[in-house]
Amino acid sequence: MNPFRRNVLKSATGAGVVAVAVAAGLLKPGQAMAAWNKAAFESKNVSDVMKNLGVSSPADSKDITIKAPDIAENGAVVPVEVTSNIPGTTRIAILAEKNASPLVGNFNLSNGALGFISTRIKMGQTSLVRAVVNAGGKSYTAAKEVKVTIGGCGG
Incomplete structure (x- = not known):
């Protein structure tokens, strides 16, 4: 498998998980940012x-x-x-x-x-x-x- 393709898929999966957590209200954008x-x-x-x-x-x-x-x-x-x-x-x-x-x-x-x-x-x-x-x-x-x-x- 192409390593570039693998990295793109990993990144997309990670971003998808964060988006679902934000949409579900489990993670607020302000919590991810430092003061x-x-x-x-x-x-x-x-x-x-x-x-x-x-x-x-x-x-x-x-x-x-x-x-x-x-x-x-x-x-x-x-x-x-x-x-x-x-x-x-x-x-x-x-x-x-x-x-x-x-x-x-x-x-x-x-x-x-x-x-x-x-x-x-x-x-x-x-x-x-x-x-x-x-x-x-x-x-x-x-x-x-x-x-x-x-x-x-x-x-």
Whole structure:
């Protein structure tokens, strides 16, 4: 069988299942879309990001671990893992402080989800990668410097 034909059939079947779920009222289109904090993502500096995320004076925490390379050979694809060992973690935000738009990810966690995020981010230059964690109504932060040798944001 032609692999292209097989992929088209798989895609059509998947789209059909989603359409039936929406038509039956089992899935609302808004449920499939993540919440969007436009003001925070469009902020041009860290203090504005923090304000738009509703974070004021976060405490430094050793219970937050950021795993990222010390030197990123390509700023277009920088792997970052954030682990929060703070009980009741409800949100993890990742910022690349010297990016034109510092907020690169904002992840809401619920129902006792493990405080762990793994993603790849884009960095324009060497800067701190900062994780901001909300837990128990308080905010905590940790940072790690990542040196970028080839810029990813237009560099």
